[in-house]
Amino acid sequence: MRKLNKIILTGALSLTLLAVPTAVGASSYTVQQGESFHSIANEHGISLVNLQIANQRSGSQVIAGETIKIPDSVSREDRELMAKLVHAEAKGEPYEGKVAVATVILNQVDSNDFPDTVKSVIYQKVNGHYAFSPVKNGAINGGYTEEDMRAVNEAIAFRGQGNGSLYFYNPDKVSSDWVQSREATVKIGDHLFAK
Structure with missing residues (x-):
């Protein structure tokens, strides 16, 4: 059931965000005013390093309105x-x-x-x-x-x-x-x- 929900969610995201390619196991996120990679990582329960790697970035600054990838969290x-x-x-x-x-x-x-x-x-x-x-x-x-x-x-x-x-x-x-x-x-x- 989890995999079916994941497939449906990934398909829905792909159709909704045609301009942004969505990888399996990742979702897109639009940065809000005042957020940083650090705050976004905390909010989504993922490591800062994974978030930076997924977005090919090394710093912590992002721009409001920018679309970034949020990788799946792994415990x-x-x-x-x-x-x-x-x-x-x-x-x-x-x-x-x-x-x-x-x-x-x-x-x-x-x-x-x-x-x-x-x-x-x-x-x-x-x-x-x-x-x-x-x-x-x-x-x-x-x-x-x-x-x-x-x-x-x-x-x-x-x-x-x-x-x-x-x-x-x-x-x-x-x-x-x-x-x-x-x-x-x-x-x-x-x-x-x-x-």
């Missing part, structure tokens, strides 16, 4: 869980690869073919096995770095604007015919991303 607990998975799955990979791993998690949440929460996506089982090996081997219980969290925040801020990757794997380590049959979207570091 601190879910962001930390994502950062732990990013750390375990993409340790030693380029920063872009970490963002792409976090994006896969969000794309799965947004897809009707996967569970609809961050936690349920990360802990999902496929044929009785965890979908992510760090969940199975316990590596997800380790920490994460500031860079891992920054990658998660960037993925959240640009949610829905990627190339639709739903999977990633290291082709040198995976021998599954099924995953290798998926349409490749991009290769970053040792990971191949696919949909």
